[in-house]
Amino acid sequence: MAVTQPMLIRETFPVGPLQCNCTIIGDPVSKKAIVVDPGGDPEKIMARLDFHGLKVVSIIHTHAHLDHFLASGRMKEQTGATLHLHKADQFLWDNLEMQCRMFGVPYTPVPAPDQWLADDEELACGCGVALHTPGHTPGSMSFWFADAKLLIAGDTLFRRGIGRTDLWGGDYASIERSIKQRLYTLDEEATVVTGHGPDTRLGDEMRDNPFVRAGA
Numbered sequence: 001m002a003v004t005q006p007m008l009i010r011e012t013f014p015v016g017p018l019q020c021n022c023t024i025i026g027d028p029v030s031k032k033a034i035v036v037d038p039g040g041d042p043e044k045i046m047a048r049l050d051f052h053g054l055k056v057v058s059i060i061h062t063h064a065h066l067d068h069f070l071a072s073g074r075m076k077e078q079t080g081a082t083l084h085l086h087k088a089d090q091f092l093w094d095n096l097e098m099q100c101r102m103f104g105v106p107y108t109p110v111p112a113p114d115q116w117l118a119d120d121e122e123l124a125c126g127c128g129v130a131l132h133t134p135g136h137t138p139g140s141m142s143f144w145f146a147d148a149k150l151l152i153a154g155d156t157l158f159r160r161g162i163g164r165t166d167l168w169g170g171d172y173a174s175i176e177r178s179i180k181q182r183l184y185t186l187d188e189e190a191t192v193v194t195g196h197g198p199d200t201r202l203g204d205e206m207r208d209n210p211f212v213r214a215g216a
């Protein structure tokens with residue numbers, strides 16, 4: 001009898017003061033993992049990694065709003081994993097203390113990113129690829145796992161919503177272009193993990209998203 005292994009381990013759960021969705025992507029064979037947006041609760045993230053028997057090799061960020069990287073320093077300290085961010089969001093990363101003050105969230109320092117993420121860069125596991133999808137912030141990234149039909153969209157695309165563009169460096173024309181040209185061209189069967197709140201299906205957003213529709 002054939003035993004089917006899942007292609008990748010994926011777990012998403014809300015963390016931190018603003019309940020950002022943190023995602024663990026793990027390879028069931030090599031046991032290597034990446035963590036996306038550890039915005040808080042490092043103990044909880046470590047416990048889930050332990051539960052799956054995974055070793056995190058890189059910590060990647062959809063963007064540098066405070067709620068998406070508050071636990072990145074602690075995670076790096078405890079695991080030795082490297083921190084990855086698009087360079088266009090460096091100014092936000094460097095201004096974490098100011099962001100925390102503005103949102104009334106306790107500040108914990110986070111070391112500088114180890115590597116800049118590039119458009120179309122291959123990720124450390126799950127055959128994922130990084131897509132530069134600016135608009136919510138200049139350095140916003142989405143992460144696409146074609147084999148698993150999984151899209152991690154950060155705060156760019158939500159279930160029947162899109163990210164706000166009124167914060168530092170946000171730009172409506174850019175987010176609209178990013179969603180139409182980079183996300184709505186992917187497999188419509190894909191599950192979309194959003195930055196906050198529930199998952200959605202890409203095809204449903206292409207048809208029913210009230211802000212940005214495919215072809216409209």
Ligand SMILES: [Zn+2]
Nearest residue numbers: 063065136155
């Ligand atoms: Zn954001």
Ligand SMILES: [Zn+2]
Nearest residue numbers: 065067155195
């Ligand atoms: Zn957010």
